[in-house]
Amino acid sequence: MTGAAGGMQLNLLAVIGRFALGFLAETGRLTRFTARAVLACVQPPFFFRNLLQQAMVIGYYSLPVVGLTAVFTGAVLALQIYIGGSRFNAESIVPTIVVLGITRELGPVLAGLMVAGRVSSAIAAELGTMRVTEQIDALTTLSTNPFKYLIAPRLIAAVVMLPLLVLVADVIGVMGGFLVSTETLGFGAGSYLTNTLDFMEADDVTSGLWKAAVFGFIIALMGCYHGYFSKGGAQGVGSATTHAVVSSAILILAANYLLTSLIFS
């Protein structure tokens, strides 16, 4: 009896130990990867052509997704706040809360999550395919550093484009709330806009934009990291893609909480 129990305990310890070691190894690899990636962003040579191309792919082509997300979110926010506000005769609070909710939280977080789904997966799939077809090896044989040629442009583009996307999302989200409020909730257009602007502070917007830059970094980093280390053909690339999306989404939500509680509250 005791022998069997002891064996089980040992087994459990071994499993926990393996888990911990694996986790530490992974953390170490990610840290080294991040350091190399950031270094590549600040050291020449810079590949401007790639940077522009990535800015298009990450920024411009994400506009429809981010715009649609923002307009519906703004609209539903107006509806819900109206319901809540009407319970204590405070319907007039709708414009203020809509703009606050969009700029401080929902704009950056939802845009971040949507772009994570779109871009992080695409980066992981592209780099993963390049890895398993030896294109990344071919880059090094052509005297080109893959961190500078592939990873730095994606990181910089994402960090720059995400705040711009969120700025667009802020405007469109407020528009969504405005449309619902004026069309179905009986608000006057002029008073809605004055209320929106009167109680809004610059910090509401800028805090959201700082968050967006961090989310952009997370999105590109996770896509590059999982793609760069993927192995084992189509299946490996597939799981790299999944890992990239899941890990960037979770890191975005965690970073959002940390940033809000430590800096922007």
Place this chain on the structure above:
Amino acid sequence: MARTQKPKDGLKIELRGVSKAFGSKQVLNGVDLTVPVGKSLVVIGGSGTGKSVMLKCILGILTPDSGQIFIDGEETTRASGRERERLMQKFGMLFQGSALFDSLPVWENVAFGLIQGRGMKRSEARDIALDTLAQVGLSADVARLTPAELSGGMQKRVGLARAIASHPEIIFFDEPTTGLDPIMADVINELIVERVRELGATTISITHDMASARKIADVVAMIYKGKIIWEGPVSEIDRSGNAYVEQFINGRAEGPIQMDVLKP
């Protein structure tokens, strides 16, 4: 003490006791090999014996577990970063699977080393790329296509053009004629010979095609179970006196090399 001695003059590439394992699988097990300046070495050996792994170790894509690699007398076994980038300027590599950049058109693949590696102007690099493509029998129309639009043999030739476009001192060809028709294979063989004879490049080629090996080799080396088991001038390959080499070049199923296959 042999480990610390300086490499002999006139050697472009030298491998000393290079070993590499993946997990528990020992692929290279003390490879010793030398290639003199301007010579063409052909490496033969069964599938999965580590020929491609050996080239990747020399290129620094894989790091050997032990042993040393010298290029031009300089130890490069663990060179990385800037040093590796500088070293790579000397090399051209044709990958077994071509490894073309599928996001770039064919001509830009060929011009890549010139534009990114050497900072040449795009228009100038493009002319050289078109010229190199013509040497491997591909027209300017093909140059505009993307790699995905090409046949396997055409991709191989683009990979070959990319490997030689910047006139490197050392060129590795991993199965340059596999997947080509016999006539095009011979054209490629001649191209390789010309690179070595006329431009003085040092080459290592891997091939299973003995006709090709006889044509391009100065020296032939055979790898078996992670070691070089025979090395000699191509003229001696038919009287090597080595049972493994004889079995391999004659393509016989019977002999000292046993394939792990299930016989019905």
